[in-house]
Amino acid sequence: MAFVGEAFLSASLEVLLDRIIPDELLYFSRNKELDTSLLKKLKITLLSLQAVMNDAEEKQITNPAVKQWLDELRDALYDADDLLDEINTESLRCKLEAESQIQQPFSDQVLNFLSSPFKSFFRVVNSEIQDVFQRLEQFSLQKDILELKQGVCGKV
Structure with missing residues (x-):
């Protein structure tokens, strides 16, 4: 059952990467105050985590710290x-x-009436993106402590 959950985690990460900076969102951000540079940093961090996902999925069986890391990452x-x-x-x-x-x-x-709430929304969202980025950045740092390696393929 744990393998199914972790396969789902890998798929979730893949979907998130596909959704993080679509063209429509970039177009939208040009006209509003969405911090796309922060979204790009978030994407790079997610790619870094994705690179070690196979190794983490294998090591979670024997290493409880890796299992906890995966649960919190989820x-x-x-x-x-x-x-x-x-x-x-x-x-x-x-x-x-x-x-x-x-x-x-x-x-x-x-339009004039709505522009103020939009700006407020994006201030809040940019702050939330920053929080998520920092949280995922911590997982990226922890992967090194847990000695998770990139490109490890699952056993057949």
């Missing part, structure tokens, strides 16, 4: 995924509002 990845969902939802909402404003002649007042 929680952090869920938090990162939730945050990306929140950003993507806001991106879609803004896109839909922009499309509806094109059809309405009095949209300037609505």
